[in-house]
Amino acid sequence: MAPPPNIVFFFTDQQRHDTVGLHGNPLGLTPNFDRLAREGTFLKNCFSCQPLCTPARASLQTGRYASQSGLSAGVLSAGSRTLADHFNEAGYDTALIGKWHLAGTDPVPERLQGRYASWLGSNTPDLSSGVYGCRLYDKEKNAVDLPGYRSDAYVDAAIRYLSEPRENPFFLFLSLVEPHQHNPQDSYPAPDGYRELYSDRWTPPDLAAMEGSAARQLPGYYGMVKRVDEGLGRVADALKSMGMLENTLIVYASDHGCHFRTRGHEYKHTCHESSIRVPGFIHGPGFLAGGERPEMVSLVDLPPTLLDAAGLSVPGEMQGQSLVPRLRSSISEWPGEAYVEYENPTGTGRAIRTGRWKFAVQTDQRELPEAGCADEYREAFLYDLEADPWEQENCIGLEGYREVAEQLRERLLKRLEKVEGKRPTILPPLKVNFSGQRKIARESGEL
Incomplete structure (x- = not known):
């Protein structure tokens, strides 16, 4: 019988789906994402279930939509069962490194750390430290200053964790801040020299057609994405060098996208593709050569998928659906739509x-x-x-x-x-003034 798989969840923040090559980005930003997604299972239609940091993270930790997750005033109830609870009970070593954003305070008190056994995190690291001079906190709320560019510092910490001797399988939730804007300056501070690589380069058609902040901010954003992808490659290389890659699931997703103020004053908060569609793949045992999947996959589907892939039972309170049976057979019971909750001003x-x-x-x-x-x-x-x-x-x-x-x-x-x-x-909608004839021509069948 095969041993239970290790799991690394590589979670980015505010990453548009079209930053990756497999979604048509021509800039070569994500060779590691593209390679691992091709080798594994590429989630072509992957969506946030709530395009805002805190509620999306609540859904991902609980497997429930944000409105049902136990989230209140930006704080996930200490009684809400998280991914760490399920993997702890199954004998896994669990760890979180990076951004949490479910506690409402920094440092995060232990009772609000989601029962992760190992903790090196911050509730809002984009407010508590910069992209250089990164600060996180350990389980006892002691400050830990990490050298290097922030996404590199998180990846370094993850590789140190992966290299620790252990007898149990592990579940590591690596939660980056990038490519989220740096809130104090409202900018996208790429590593030194990276912004310049992408000045006056390709602009997604929705951003090119609408007024917003993309012309000023895309070069830095692209530079951040490039460095994040390099970190992904380093994690995969570390697992390979330690002989763990073949028995480790690498899961990739982002909490939401970014519309660069084309749909409102903020960067997300809307139902548009630029807000809700995110890059995603699963690589590892049971998902290799899974191909490009057409299903509408929500963040809320990933927790039951991970539990199922690890051979664990999926609790009835989870509202998502495991992809594992879908990949193993031709069953057709899969929702024909992604469901999204959102809020804005x-x-x-x-x-x-x-x-x-x-x-x-x-x-x-x-x-x-x-x-x-x-x-x-x-x-x-x-x-x-x-x-x-x-x-x-x-x-x-x-x-x-x-x-x-x-x-x-x-x-x-x-x-x-x-x-x-x-x-x-x-x-019904408010009245629309439109002159002329217009009628949708569509074939019969599913919408």
């Missing part, structure tokens, strides 16, 4: 993203009931991603799209009822 929204369509509803309520779901929403967005992949034209309210909108509304209501236990009222 104007209110709170719920959305579904199918293979072709994006449909979202919003309410102006910022504070929802504890159960998470509002009583009433209004239709807000409808995008035909086949005809308009960069989401330049919102079709909500156009008469020719009414039938599609009604079908998607019903699908969203079913997801709301399943996730949040409530079937709210969804009001």
Whole structure:
């Protein structure tokens, strides 16, 4: 019988899906991501379930959507069961290195560390230290200053952890800050010399078509992505050199994307692809040669997938779905859409993203009931991603799209009822003034 796999979760912050070569980026930023994804299982359609740091992380740690995760005022309840709880009980050594952002305070008190046995973290490291002169805290809240550029410092710490002698398998959650902006300066500070490599280079079409901060900030952002990918390669090299790569799952994802202020004042917070679509792969035993997967995979699906891949039972309270049975057979029971919760300065929204369509509803309520779901929403967005992949034209309210909108509304209501236990009222969109004829031509079949 094969030994249980080790697991390294390589988690980035605010990384757009189209920063990687497999999603069409032409700049060669991610040779290590592309190689490992090709060798393993490339999650082509990987989505955040909440495009904001704290709620996305709550979902990833608990396997539940943010509204149901036990998150309140930016703090994950000490009683919420995390990935560390499940792997601790299975005899794994568990460790977190890097950003936590689920405690509301720094240093993070032990009761809010998610029961990770080994801890070298910070709640908000982009506020507690810079990209050079990195500071984290140990389990007893002692400051630990790490040399080097921040993502390198985290990777160095991870490699030290991986090289420690141990008898048990390990689950390491390596949580980077990059390529998130550095909050005190509202900038994307790449390592020295890296920003200059990407000045006046390729701009994604959605950013090129809309006003925002991309022209000023993309070069630094790309430089950060490049250095992060180099760190990924170093982790894989370390595992290979220690003879552990063949029995280690490397999982890659990001908490959300970045729209560079094209969809509002902030960088995420919306239902658009630039906010919710993220790069993802799983490499290692059971996932090698898995190919490019078309399924709509949510961050909330990754916890049950990891437990299942480690031979552990998936608890009933997890709301995601394991990919393992899907990869091992041709079963068809997989949701045809990704479900997304989001909030922004104007209110709170719920959305579904199918293979072709994006449909979202919003309410102006910022504070929802504890159960998470509002009583009433209004239709807000409808995008035909086949005809308009960069989401330049919102079709909500156009008469020719009414039938599609009604079908998607019903699908969203079913997801709301399943996730949040409530079937709210969804009001029609505000009136759209549009002259001329317009009607969607579509083949029969699934949306």
